[in-house]
Amino acid sequence: MQYFRPTTLEDAVAHLRAHGPGVTILAGGTDLVVQIRAGLRAPEAVMDIKRIAPLSEITRTEEGGWRIGAAVSGAEISAHAGLCADWPGLVEGVGLIGSMQVQSRATPVGNLCNASPAADSVPAMIAAGATVYVLGPNGMRKIPVEEVAQGPGKTSLRAGELVTSVTLPRRAARSADAYLRFTPRAEMDIAVAGAAVNLTLDDSGRCTFARVALGAVAPKALLVPEAGAALVGTMLESDALRRMAAAVTAACAPIDDKRGTATYRTAIAPVLARRAVALAQTRAAA
């Protein structure tokens, strides 16, 4: 195995072009190094992107949102006052990934590209309406975050492509998000099911915008447009929550595994979604 450490995006693209699918991108390494050591992956080369300066930054976008570089760690996100204020649900999803030691290294972009159905940061990024910037041989393209993962360990990224950043849209007033998951252990565990909600209220408390996303109840994290639509135009009263929960239940297509049965996951996902709505509502109104 070779190790590359480019310091510019141009060099990174050149390495990708030269080595094709044999080169695997290394950011935090908390999934990749485990997979290499377990013999699940044997890349010809790894390309460490942590020395490419713009990939290690959290910056404002021109539209007034946030851009999170592909090499930004969970610990850096949790310590960022602007992200904590605008996207508390995303920060809590990121903060649930592994231990403090894992947080020191793991990146949400890596969490996305590893394409685990239970990735804790991904439902929150989907609910946030995040956009992924992908640099390839033909330049930059951008895709909605929900289009990256295709199934367990599978993404829509093509050979020679590199995710450079994820952007979050500008925050409207009275907006907030929340992410909740169920795990047997509070820390160091993998979601049995997870739900993220992002919403905006008007001055009267009526919901004017909502996105609901689920984790660990399908081969990939899901956007559930019907669940968000059930909330828009309502005061988030019990009828609206019931319709939202029904849409969540209908979207669930989980498997049985050691963490939980399909029946249990389908039962708990709408409960988590209801609680996430309540939490996001409280935050948005505050």
Add this chain to the structure above:
Amino acid sequence: MPKIHVTTTVNGGETEFLCEAHHTLLSVLRDTLGLTGTKEGCGSGDCGACSVNMNGRVVCACLVLAPEAEGATIETVEGLAGEAGMHPVQRAFIETAALQCGFCTPGFMVAAKDLLARNPDPSETEIRYWLAGNLCRCTGYDKIVRAVQKAAREPGRHART
């Protein structure tokens, strides 16, 4: 495959080593540099026995590729004690008998030192969450939490943080 030459700072001293791309920082610390205080438990980032401080944050050395250490500042458990003697966290672990077999202890102490540097007065809940990535199969954790609380109460605990 030619070996990779890495220059790094370990426990305050500039250190050079040769490695291959797939080597981990943990294997270099233990097998190349002879710093065997850092332990290998699971080798997959779950147990925290290999916790070291790298560039100001605690990481699992088993999940860091050795070439990533180029230019980094690393502190292992061997760097905790200074000329003035043991670090308050080390003393507290001894005084509260916060270990049995001792295999997890270096990782716990590296993690606990970083916690107290960031948060001098952590609650029990904060201690338990911070140390959730360090597994101990002997103590039941209670004495470890008491040790960290004791170290937090000790004057001069920031002397070497």
